[in-house]
Amino acid sequence: MSASPRGALVRRTIDLNYENKKRASALKWIVINGVVFLLFAYDLCRVCPGQTTLVHHVELALAVVALANLVQHALSALPRRRTRLALSPRQQRLLGLRDTDLDRSLEVSRVEETTAAPPTPDPWPAEALALSMCAQRRDTSPGSASPSRLSPGSPLSHSSHSPHSSHSPHSPHTPHYSPQNTHYSPKSIHYSPQSMHYSPRSPHYSPHSPHSTPSSERFPRDEFIADRRALADFLRQEEARGVAMDAAWGGAQLSASLTAPLAAPVYQLATVDTDRGTEESRGSRSPPACRRLQLDPQRLTDYDLNLRLWLHATIFERVVRELARLDSMLASAGAEARAGGVPLERLQAAAAALGPTGATCFANLLPFLEPFADQRYAVQRIRELSRGGCLSGYKWDGGSGEWEDSKPTDAELVLQLFASYLDTQLPGGGGGLGGTGGTGGAAVRRPFSIAHVTSAPQPAPRGPRALAIHRVTRRPPHYVLALGDETIEVCRGRDNLLRSLLVFVAAAARSDPPAIQRVHLGRAGLNLLWVIGR
Template identity: 45%
Template structure:
């Protein structure tokens, strides 16, 4: 597991342990309070007096005492998980000629999520940003300390104006998840809350927390859809090989794979038609399968390119934004109750220009308003809410969609709960 993935998992474990401790403490107090009431009544009863109510009170007191002890044991066991192992500290680089500098060293002023507390080494240059190494290392225990660390780290690495022209050209290493550029360094169209911050607040979303929710959404897409999809494709290839068929996912057409699934007697191939729903709209099956595998590597969609794709991408192939939107829609089509419709989510909540957008008091849809470059917007009733264009356009549109769907009571999509009992998506926006 990569350092960013370990850090995210450790943060999730810490939050879960904190919730367990607070719940146990609450029930300990409730049980002790009720136990004191019964103990007071039992202590001041008349001597020698016994009745069935007396024995009922004794039983209740015993149950309350046992519950208090049980929650006390849970509270004692619910200790925070040990922190993930820190990466070994790098020695400061020695002066070297510019042509000898490793090409993997990141020179970008944008924020980089790294597991080690020390900043990455940079090539020696008079214009290079100075990093203060005198401050002690601090453990990142939760999302708030992570955000504070990223803010301080970004300001320490902010380049001088003379260095900005060459520093912005380099990207981060492929193994690290890169957050979007800060609003101050981005253009007006790319700023997270550039378009009507009151829209975010109207849906009970804090614009200052968009980066964290953006990361949560990427993590959910990676774990819930992409990783599972890669496992299903590998299982389908193994089942095809076991059946003696030469067809493979990505190497054969959708029609050929569907015919193989219908003809093969193995029960393992019966899930192949559901897998093909993720692939069938695209002509180049080999590219789509390969790109899904690339997006599933690492963590949090680190290879995501909203207006492009893999190394062999061209205009005839889907962009990553278009591909991710289709995968999400197909996943929700399979998860939501059908109710007489083969694709319930796509039919009710997905729209694309030039088709007319759904309108009305209950209208809620993700609408693709442009194909190249991809641009999405939220249809909310009779309004069209357009997030900022750019790299996070699709992700911010999905956050708005989730927040709008969460306003229902109970928060659900076509009677499927958005919380842990259903899609498990409410935690993405901190609910």
């Protein structure tokens, strides 16, 4: 803590506040202990001699303890003797002391302070650090340049607009600069903390020197750059200043690497992006129907990832697992037929020869394999898409390396498997993968595909309860959402099918309860609400 009078006042104020709080607490305990002592003393005074019991001895002990506490708190509440300090009203206001808080150690003087200690020179004046927020640029002329922007051979000429010009009544002594005394050399600079003597030959800088450079000249105010002309002038002045300093200090090699000439930037208007882009680039844009269906456009990427995870874990992995199970049973029985290697009729006959287990396994796979004419390609591509997770090999307008136009694209394959899975889950469906319906003997019953999946040239369904994914074109595959009496265009390109499935789920989730043909979309049913973050 400082030993100055002001430091002593601050220290005394802290001690005084602590003592006032301690005294208030002591007074409270004095009252409590006094009441307790009086109660016990009154009871003990009414006891007859020779009739004391154990209770009276306990009361006597408690009375003694209460009396001791009372004396202790009374002694702590007594004021201490301290050296008297003078306190002015202004200091009292600054320290936040009221008249009731003061004690005898502080003597308040009712006369305001008229004398103050001389202010310590501030080497960094506030006016030098102030930023000018004026939108008008200051008028500058070759004769009004500040010393920090002068070249070694240019004399100083004060402008009439300078706050420290010779015409100003508050101007300090104006130094005289000449080309001879503005030559700076690293060998001629002397700096010492005691004298603050800055000597580049003849000029002297000292906080107490009358020849010190005015603050407004050493630190010019910031100028508001409002247009290209002001920016060009500022860059030109900074470039000239850098060249002058390099020449003065003889650092030509250093300046070549640190201060390169600055060129005025060329401004031009930004062009409006009118390029519609390719199918791939337009595929990732947010559809306008997201907000209508309560989908956050900022989270579409997360929803796409959730949908890919759901498709991979719920459909593709389980289908591939059933395919491997059927092939394993056929291999154990010595049959040559394999899933994807023979037509469905021959595969069904081979599975039926395995007994009820083989027939059930084939019935689980039939809704997913029946829609495809090329069984070999369909089974191979399903297995490829199941690898890696999140459908990493998905190609919306193509397929594997041997894909051709006669084979289904990945978009068609994913939609068909999605519809087939929901067919097996809805009431009256074809069964399979834990579905509710039976397998039947012939064609698979498809309640979801019939009601919610359509394709051109048939028109999109219309009506108050219409909700379907409608395929507009086959090559490249493009889908829209038929909702009520309108058709919602989601997006184009690689994300067209996935975004169409997302908005389909969001539209189905608007019902109360959220369900598709009485099958809940939450965890108790299809678990599709998790895909859209609900």
